[in-house]
Amino acid sequence: MSNHLKQVGRWTLSLVFGAWLLLGSAGAAERPQVVILATGGTIAGQQKKPGEAGYTAGQLAVDAILAAVPELHTVAQVSGEQIASIGSQDMNDQVWLRLLRRINELVNDQAVGGVVVTHGTDTIEETAFFLDLTVARNKPVVLVGAMRPATAAGADGPLNLLNAVRIAAAPESRGRGVLVALNEEIHSAREVTKTNTTEVQTFRSPNAGPVGLFTAGHLRYVRAPLGGGRPHFVLGGRADLPLVEIVYAHANMQAGLVEASARLGARGLVLAGVGNGNMSRGAMDALAALAKQGTVVVRSSRVGSGWVSRNVEVDDDTLGFVASQDLNPQKARILLQLALTQTSDPARVQAVFDPANR
């Protein structure tokens, strides 16, 4: 090859390389920034021995979780931060408040397009709902977990995480409230619940179904979350939240646990009632006595779907109770905690729970 041809070849190569660099950096600038906040859970879980069922949640650091899914970088400019390394059975008000403060900083940062939170599945619906009620609005905040540990054959975490980042990066995810993404489905924080102890398809929104799904990698929203405007609470620098306990109704229910919860200092009680939020006569008398003394009593249901409405089987007006509407006991507990930061008047608490206020 002549020197001239070699020179032309070198120029051509440099031009192609320069163009690739330019396009590459322009592409990076176009990809939104998505910050991944890790809290632990099975998505960060490790088995002692591959192939065995036993594992410990919350073992892998965020960098290891991100490194397992290189495709993330084709969707967004991702970075990770470790907020906690716990199984979500140990999630508590203090971690929630820390997470909330960091998310509010991020959603108020113009450079950030969205936030993903990795979380254990056992209480993911609770953290999602807490954030839905408290995060400064509009930018996508997506919670994601996995049913199989990161080291398992067929781990579901990598695809779930990729989908969560796709959701957080998508402009059409704005204004939909906090979302939960697992197994190619997207659920609204208010509606979603865990329905199976071990299956990968465990998350469902029993009253209305998912708000969106992935088909062949494409994000599709199929409906808006139930209700209109949702209540919103500004918590500022609070260091804790009011104590609210849940009591579980069953055949032969006694009043003892109701009275014990009040002695523990609970400012509110949620009944996981039978059927339409019902309870034994003894428990009802004990709850009515507490309501008279100023403890706020919310009737929810252990059934798993449907609404608990006022004054149907139980005379809420006379007994001073609040009906949870579509909220299951664990979510009613959170809304009551937040409502109690503003009022302990049952009528005002009921207004926060009522559909007209959503």
Ligand code: SIN
């Ligand atoms: C947990 O909730 O931390 C353990 C279970 C899970 O993530 O699936």
